[in-house]
Amino acid sequence: MPNKRTFVPFKGTAEQEQTLNEVITAHKGKPGANMPVLQKAQEIYGYLPEEVLVKIADGLDVSLSELYGVISFYTQFTVNPKGEHQVSVCMGTACYVKGAADILAEAEKKLGIKAGSITKDGRFSIDATRCIGACGLAPVMTVDEDVYGRLTPGEVAGILEKYL
Amino acid sequence: MSDVNVKVNGIPVSVPAGTTVLDAAAAVGIEIPTLCYMKEINAIGACRICVAEIKGRAGLVASCVYPVAEGMEILTNSETVAKARRTTLELILSNHRTDCLTCARNQNCELQRLSADMGVEDIRFKSDNLQPEIEASTPHLVRDNSKCILCRRCVAVCRVNQGVSVIGPNDRGFATHIGSPYERDLAETGCVSCGQCVAVCPTGALTDNDETGRVWEAIKDPKKHVVVGTAPSVRVTLGECFGNPPGLNVEGKMVTALRRIGFDRVFDVDVSADLTIMEEGTEFLHRVENGGVLPLITSCSPGWIRFCEQFYPEFIPNLSSCKSPQQMFGAMMKTYYAEKSGVAPEDIFVVCIMPCTAKKFENRRDFQSAVEGLADVDVSLTTRELARMINRAGLKFNSLPDEEFDPAFGVSTGAGLIFGATGGVMEAALRTVSEIVTGREAKSLEFHDVRGVKGIKEASYNLDGKTVNVAVCSGLANARALLESVKSGEKKYDFIEIMGCPGGCVNGGGQPIQPQSVRNSTDLRAVRAAALYGTDKEMPLRKSHENPLIKELYATYLEKPGSHKAHKLLHTKYKARAKYAV
Numbered sequence: 158m159p160n161k162r163t164f165v166p167f168k169g170t171a172e173q174e175q176t177l178n179e180v181i182t183a184h185k186g187k188p189g190a191n192m193p194v195l196q197k198a199q200e201i202y203g204y205l206p207e208e209v210l211v212k213i214a215d216g217l218d219v220s221l222s223e224l225y226g227v228i229s230f231y232t233q234f235t236v237n238p239k240g241e242h243q244v245s246v247c248m249g250t251a252c253y254v255k256g257a258a259d260i261l262a263e264a265e266k267k268l269g270i271k272a273g274s275i276t277k278d279g280r281f282s283i284d285a286t287r288c289i290g291a292c293g294l295a296p297v298m299t300v301d302e303d304v305y306g307r308l309t310p311g312e313v314a315g316i317l318e319k320y321l
Numbered sequence: 322m323s324d325v326n327v328k329v330n331g332i333p334v335s336v337p338a339g340t341t342v343l344d345a346a347a348a349v350g351i352e353i354p355t356l357c358y359m360k361e362i363n364a365i366g367a368c369r370i371c372v373a374e375i376k377g378r379a380g381l382v383a384s385c386v387y388p389v390a391e392g393m394e395i396l397t398n399s400e401t402v403a404k405a406r407r408t409t410l411e412l413i414l415s416n417h418r419t420d421c422l423t424c425a426r427n428q429n430c431e432l433q434r435l436s437a438d439m440g441v442e443d444i445r446f447k448s449d450n451l452q453p454e455i456e457a458s459t460p461h462l463v464r465d466n467s468k469c470i471l472c473r474r475c476v477a478v479c480r481v482n483q484g485v486s487v488i489g490p491n492d493r494g495f496a497t498h499i500g501s502p503y504e505r506d507l508a509e510t511g512c513v514s515c516g517q518c519v520a521v522c523p524t525g526a527l528t529d530n531d532e533t534g535r536v537w538e539a540i541k542d543p544k545k546h547v548v549v550g551t552a553p554s555v556r557v558t559l560g561e562c563f564g565n566p567p568g569l570n571v572e573g574k575m576v577t578a579l580r581r582i583g584f585d586r587v588f589d590v591d592v593s594a595d596l597t598i599m600e601e602g603t604e605f606l607h608r609v610e611n612g613g614v615l616p617l618i619t620s621c622s623p624g625w626i627r628f629c630e631q632f633y634p635e636f637i638p639n640l641s642s643c644k645s646p647q648q649m650f651g652a653m654m655k656t657y658y659a660e661k662s663g664v665a666p667e668d669i670f671v672v673c674i675m676p677c678t679a680k681k682f683e684n685r686r687d688f689q690s691a692v693e694g695l696a697d698v699d700v701s702l703t704t705r706e707l708a709r710m711i712n713r714a715g716l717k718f719n720s721l722p723d724e725e726f727d728p729a730f731g732v733s734t735g736a737g738l739i740f741g742a743t744g745g746v747m748e749a750a751l752r753t754v755s756e757i758v759t760g761r762e763a764k765s766l767e768f769h770d771v772r773g774v775k776g777i778k779e780a781s782y783n784l785d786g787k788t789v790n791v792a793v794c795s796g797l798a799n800a801r802a803l804l805e806s807v808k809s810g811e812k813k814y815d816f817i818e819i820m821g822c823p824g825g826c827v828n829g830g831g832q833p834i835q836p837q838s839v840r841n842s843t844d845l846r847a848v849r850a851a852a853l854y855g856t857d858k859e860m861p862l863r864k865s866h867e868n869p870l871i872k873e874l875y876a877t878y879l880e881k882p883g884s885h886k887a888h889k890l891l892h893t894k895y896k897a898r899a900k901y902a903v
Contacts, residue, residue, distance in 0.1 A: 207503050220489075221487075223480075223489060226491055
């Protein structure tokens with residue numbers, strides 16, 4: 158299940174933990190603390206693995222299931238770190254009707270991972286995103302800052318190879 | 322607060338300000354259908370089944386959360402309302418795997434009932450690819466999200482009543498589903514197996530891990546001597562499975578049914594409840610006299626035990642080392658009864674009928690085998706599973722004659738019986754301990770301060786010049802509050818009874834399913850408990866230490882309460898458990 162379980166081992170540092178603890182202390186007991194703390198925690202670690210969420214749950218005295226409900230609801234949160242190269246396939250309406258699902262399937266096949274996860278070596282991650290506002294170029298895939306439009310599935314492998 | 326005047330379907334009524342539309346309608350005898358609403362536990366306006374129309378207001382309101390206002394004219398059954406409700410129901414059905422004929426909740430399903438009431442004869446929006454989504458990692462329940470309607474009642478009891486909170490709605494939109502953090506198996510979470518979620522699920526999404534098959538097999542096996550014991554509370558709830566009102570004691574019919582199902586012996590776990598009192602009472606006095614760890618906390622409720630091991634391991638030394646009555650029953654069957662009856666322990670198959678799903682977890686625990694290599698209890702069934710066996714045996718339960726338990730382990734006391742209600746263990750213990758300490762018969766056998774459905778009860782008793790402070794608590798969220806107050810030093814007690822389920826075993830997670838509409842209007846905890854206390858009052862024996870079987874047991878087998886042998890057979894050990902999987 159992509160982006161539901163963390164696939165890479167946790168390597169948090171003492172500095173990160175200290176920063177997180179400060180954030181928790183600053184918000185503890187205040188109404189609506191969950192969202193800002195989760196956002197800061199993702200800034201600190203880049204993603205929200207179970208090890209981090211457990212610290213927040215105990216720190217804020219809320220349950221892990223409540224926090225997980227929040228992070229699985231909002232797409233801004235991720236339970237897997239992003240790769241060195243971030244591949245995104247737009248799943249907005251225009252891209253979708255122009256065959257974005259096939260583009261995504263091709264990228265997943267090439268990298269051997271599902272959307273929402275990261276390759277074992279940490280080099281690539283794939284996301285299926287909401288509309289990125291480039292409907293005129295549908296279907297669209299981006300790799301890092303580079304935009305590739307009017308794609309056919311046959312072109313995907315060649316594009317990704319440039320970043321290998 | 323002042324009253325406001327409203328009209329519900331033209332009927333004028335005056336209700337306190339702040340009353341919801343749902344309750345205002347109820348005040349004039351109109352039942353608005355609900356799915357997600359649970360009185361005092363879950364009012365989230367999520368399912369939209371309870372919608373109502375307010376004259377002059379655009380759109381419909383969720384009556385379970387919408388407060389009335391002066392002059393409001395409420396329509397609960399207008400064409401707009403009926404149409405909206407029906408469409409909502411049809412949309413819920415479109416994403417519900419309807420295999421009613423083979424569903425454990427057939428004829429006892431709120432969704433099925435609602436569909437029938439609203440006359441849904443055709444599912445207009447069909448989903449053709451619904452497959453079972455089975456989660457069966459725990460010993461006690463099976464979850465099938467393909468039958469889940471996302472009402473969140475399970476989430477509410479887990480969070481609000483139990484403070485365990487290991488499930489919640491994950492993801493969003495069409496992907497929303499009930500699950501655990503990081504989609505872990507329920508068995509990897511802090512789930513304590515209390516089964517409160519199963520008891521409140523409106524559909525077949527949460528059901529028992531049905532172990533009746535194993536019991537039928539044992540009964541069919543000519544080599545097995547199959548004994549069954551029934552928990553105190555089961556006799557006052559089982560009748561509900563056969564259409565009887567809550568609070569009816571059907572002990573006699575239950576015994577007959579068990580015999581006709583084919584059990585070789587039908588025994589009463591109330592006896593081992595009495596045994597628990599002897600052991601636990603002795604343990605309490607021993608701790609008081611020898612400066613042992615106090616408060617002593619009861620250990621009858623396996624959901625509570627698991628909760629303690631997981632969330633409050635610092636209280637493990639406070640837990641009574643006594644096995645629960647179920648486990649004491651099994652232990653006595655495979656030792657004392659085996660010896661007395663001349664049946665080899667390995668040929669005895671022990672079945673317990675329990676109000677509880679956590680008992681399925683308990684009988685698989687370590688340190689629960691009086692005879693090495695043999696589990697004390699082979700199978701633990703819920704009240705619901707017993708009802709299923711009775712139906713399968715073709716018995717007309719309500720027409721059965723009354724029979725009595727087999728005498729070898731079937732003479733019980735009122736003390737053992739009231740174990741089924743919150744405060745019952747404490748009261749039973751007080752009846753015995755007070756007589757042991759004072760050496761004279763107690764003036765009154767009734768300890769009313771520890772009775773009732775209140776989540777936390779406190780009382781002080783004078784035992785021969787010594788004040789004993791006790792607390793009684795049910796529901797794990799209450800247990801959390803109580804333990805925090807003990808931890809902070811705010812409260813000091815000598816003896817605490819804790820039951821995992823709100824109201825104790827009468828409201829256990831394994832008890833008969835009652836639709837939420839009944840739960841909202843009837844306090845099942847109180848009604849079922851009243852049947853126990855009513856029977857206790859009429860019983861010739863009301864004190865554990867006066868039970869002739871208990872006297873014989875100690876005289877001929879266990880020596881005395883707390884003896885070396887009693888410890889070996891009737892006591893157990895606990896271990897701290899991790900709260901999280903990482």
